[in-house]
Amino acid sequence: WAAVAVTAVTCVALPLRAAAVHRVVRVHSDREDISSVRPSRRRTVAELTLLVLAAGAVESLRRRGTSGSADDLVSLAPVLVGVVAALVLVRLYPLPLRGLARPAARLRGAVTHLSLARAGRTSASAVLPLLALLTALTTAAFGGSVLAGVQEARDHAALLAVGADARVDTGAPLPSGLPDRLRRQPGVSGLSAVSVTSEAKPENGALSVPLVGVDPADYAALSSRTGMGAFEAAGLREGTAGEAAPALASTATARMYGTRPFPVLLPDGSTLTVHITTVLDRTPAVLGSDFLVVDREALSPAAARPTTVLLSGTSLDGAAIRKAAPKAASVHLRSEERRSYVDSPLQTGAEGVYATAVAAGTGYAVLALFLSLLRTSPDRTALLARLRTMGLTRAAGRRLLILESLPQAVLAAVGGTLTGWATIHLLSPGIDLTAIALPSADTSSTGAELRTDALSLVIPAVAVLLLAVGTGVGQAWWSGRRGSVQELRAGDAR
Known part of the structure; x- marks a missing residue:
C-alpha cells in the first residue's frame, strides 16, 4: 500500500499542478520589463538599508582610519559603496533608453530603434548582472588604486632617501x-x-x-x-x-x-x-x-x-x-633603494591580496557580462532568424546584436569607472597605506595615500565593452552559419 500511495502521488502531482496553474485561462499577460515594472516596497526598503550601511561604513572609516581596529563593516566599505551605486544606476537604467528610443524611431531603418526597444524590454531580472558588473569593477578599481598608491609611496620614499636617481658622496x-x-x-x-x-x-x-x-x-x-x-x-x-x-x-x-x-x-x-x-x-x-x-x-x-x-x-x-x-665614495641608486622596500612578508602578502582582488574583480565582471549575454542568446538567435526571413542582412543583424548589448555594457563601464573614482575619493582620507608600502616607514617624512589609478579604472571598463561587442559579432556570425531553419519551428512561442 505504501508503494501504491507513492506511485499515485507521483502520477497525480503534475496534472494537479497544471490544472491549478491553468484554472484561469489568460491569453495575454502583462509585460514585466524594466521599462514598465516599478520597484516594490521591499526592494526600496532593502536599498535604503544598504545606503545607510554604506554611509555609516564610509563615515566610520574616514573618522577612525585604518590605524585602529577595523571591523567587518569598515572592511566592506568599498563593496557597499559599489552595491549602492549599482542599485542607483539600475533604477536610472530605463531613463536613457526611453530618451534614446524616441529620436531613434525617426531615423531611417529599424535596426537602431529595434535594438533600443529590445534593450528596454529586458526582464527586470536581467539587470542583476549589472549589479555584479558594477561591484566587480569597483573592487578592481579600488584594488588597483591601492597597488598604485603603494608603488608611488615606495618611489617617493626612495627618492627622499637618495635625493636623485643616483648619488655619489665622499x-x-x-x-x-x-x-x-x-x-x-x-x-x-x-x-x-x-x-x-x-x-x-x-x-x-x-x-x-x-x-x-x-x-x-x-x-x-x-x-x-x-x-x-x-x-x-x-x-x-x-x-x-x-x-x-x-x-x-x-x-x-x-x-x-x-x-x-x-x-x-x-x-x-x-x-x-x-x-x-x-x-x-x-x-x-x-x-x-x-x-x-x-x-x-x-x-x-x-x-x-x-x-x-x-x-x-x-x-x-x-x-x-x-x-x-x-x-x-659611497654610491646610492634610487632603484636599489626602491627594491629594498619589498622584503617584508607583510608587504608582499598584502600586494598579492590586492593584485588578486584586481584580477578577480575583472574576471567576475567579464564572467557576469558573458553569462548575461549567454542567457539571452537563444532569444536573440531566434529573432535574427525571423528578421532574416523579412530581408535583414547579416551586417544589419550584427549591428542589431551589438546595439542591443551596448546599453548595459556602456552603463556598467561608465558607472563602474565613476563609482570606482568616487569610492577612492571617499575612502582615501581614512586609509593609510604606509604599513603596506614601507616595512619600517617614518610617517613624519613620507606617507602612502590612496590615489586614483587611471589604468585600474579604464582597463576593466574597456574589457567589458570589448566583450559585449565581441559577443554580439560572434553570435551574429555563428547564427549566420547555422541558418534559419532550426529556429523557425512550428509552435515556437518566442
Missing part, C-alpha cells in the same frame, strides 16, 4: 674630473655637483646647519625633475658684491633665523653673510629637515669644491657608476 672634495666621467656614463641625462658643508654655524653660534653650494642652473633643473623644492635659478644669482648672498632655507631654519641678513661661519674659517629669500620643504642635496642653499660662487675656493654629485637619468648602470667613482 664627504671630502671630489677629484676634478669626476663630474665629467660620471656625465658620460650610460643613462645619465643630468648632473649637479654640489658642495655640502655639515658644520656651518649661523651667527657664529653653537648650532650647525648643513650649507650647500650649488650651480643655480643645474641644481634648479634637478630640483624641478625630482619635485623636491623646485625654485627659480635666478633667485640665487641676485645681489651685488658686498651684499648678503641670497639663500634657500628649510622651514625650520627660516623660522629660527628669519629673513634678515646673518653671518655663517664655515669650517675653513671664512664667513658668508646670507639672507633667506625662499623657503622650501626639502632639497635634493640634504636628506634632513635643516639646510641652507647658496650659489657656489659666493663661497670661498676651499668651501666651493664639490663633495657630492647628484645624477638624473633612466636605467642607470650602478656597476659603471661605482667603477667611475673613487673607492672611498
